[in-house]
Amino acid sequence: MIEFSEKVCCSEVKVKVGRGVLGELDSIKGRKCVVHPKSLPLEVKGDLDITLEDGERGKDISNALSIVDKLLDAGFTRGDSLVAVGGGTVMDVAGFSASIFMRGLNLVNVPTTLLGMVDAGIGGKTGVNYGNAKNMIGTFYQPSLILDDLSFLDTLPEEELRRGLAEVIKYALVLDKELYDFLSLNSGAILRKDNDALERVISSSVKDKLAVVSEDERETKGIRIVLNFGHTIGHAIEAGSNFQVPHGLAISAGMVCEAKMAEELGYAEEGVVEDVLWLLHLFRLPISVEQLNSRVEVEKALSAMVKDKKRRGEEILMPFPTRIGNWRAVKIPLETLEGLAKQCLSNGGGP
Ligand SMILES: NC(=O)c1ccc[n+]([C@@H]2O[C@H](COP(=O)([O-])OP(=O)(O)OC[C@H]3O[C@@H](n4cnc5c(N)ncnc54)[C@H](O)[C@@H]3O)[C@@H](O)[C@H]2O)c1
Known part of the structure; x- marks a missing residue:
């Protein structure tokens, strides 16, 4: 396992890369909402589980608002976390929801594609599609933790x-x-x-x-x-x-x-x-x-x-x-x- 961290503006971003690093989710305090695509069978379960459509369709702004609704219904507060497990599309929309929910819910990115691991999951750009415009609405919002678990790549x-x-x-x-x-x-x-x-x-x-x-x-x-x-x-x-x-x-x-x-x-x-x-x-x-x-x-x-x-x-x-x-x-x-x-x-x- 390779582990490091970097300070981006006002927050520390911790990164863990290796087979099995997904287990680190257990150490996160507070309640967890796990957002993942329908097609991805998941071993991790959160206190709240939300599935999204695969691909670009899942990035519609309506999905971000639906995540916010579900967080509110489940009584999530700022001490809790949103865990985005998926490719770039899932992390973009889940990250956006985390950034607007009560002005910021702790965000953990768990990319499951190589593109997600080396690009979309890093850097804090979130985005949703609005009408026909891709990434038209978005925020800069850094995850506090990125878990790059290589076992996801077995099926990619x-x-x-x-x-x-x-x-x-x-x-x-x-x-x-x-x-x-x-x-x-x-x-x-x-x-x-x-x-x-x-x-x-x-x-x-x-x-x-x-x-x-x-x-x-x-x-x-x-x-x-x-x-x-x-x-x-x-x-x-x-x-x-x-x-x-x-x-x-x-x-x-x-x-x-x-x-x-x-x-x-x-x-x-x-x-x-x-x-x-x-x-x-x-x-x-x-x-x-x-x-x-x-x-x-x-x-x-x-x-x-x-x-x-x-x-x-x-x-x-x-x-x-x-x-x-x-x-x-x-x-x-x-x-x-x-x-x-x-x-x-x-x-x-x-x-
Ligand atoms: N925020 C950023 O900085 C940033 C940077 C680059 C790209 N992006 C965004 O990322 C998106 C593209 O990301 P992507 O390429 O990860 O696409 P994606 O999220 O659509 O995933 C690609 C496909 O791989 C499947 N998949 C995911 N994990 C898998 C696994 N472990 N095994 C088998 N199949 C798996 C998904 O179901 C999907 O069909 C675009 O929407 C793009 O705008 C964002």
């Missing part, structure tokens, strides 16, 4: 595992050269879900993300933006495919395009693109739009891109890799970005 399909690995690779490329080296030497063990390899990969990813979040929790200092590497083009690809391309695969191809832009504009050292391609290839992740096996409408993708939240007037702030494990924020004129994105998306984005 390889496809879901690889989608989470795209985010792990992101940390390696822009923040963590040691992780890059580990990934390139241990891809077989990781894809086989070897316990030690996964423990190492997950704990490094969590540390990398928490370190960034602790410096810039609310995305106001231009540091947290590094976590968006691959996401400007990735989101454009998702939109251009009418959301048929899964997020992890879209950002995989997005990282290739953005690394190419960084190299072309002279911010990345020569060879960075090859290093990006090599690692994605090792984990059988798509390195081009062609490999996504989905129709991506370029114009639709580009028009979604110019509406990006990170746009400031006619410029957009992009986190570019400079060399493996390093990055810098660069303001790019929208026109330049559009031109380069079009080039990358139109010719299939291949090497």
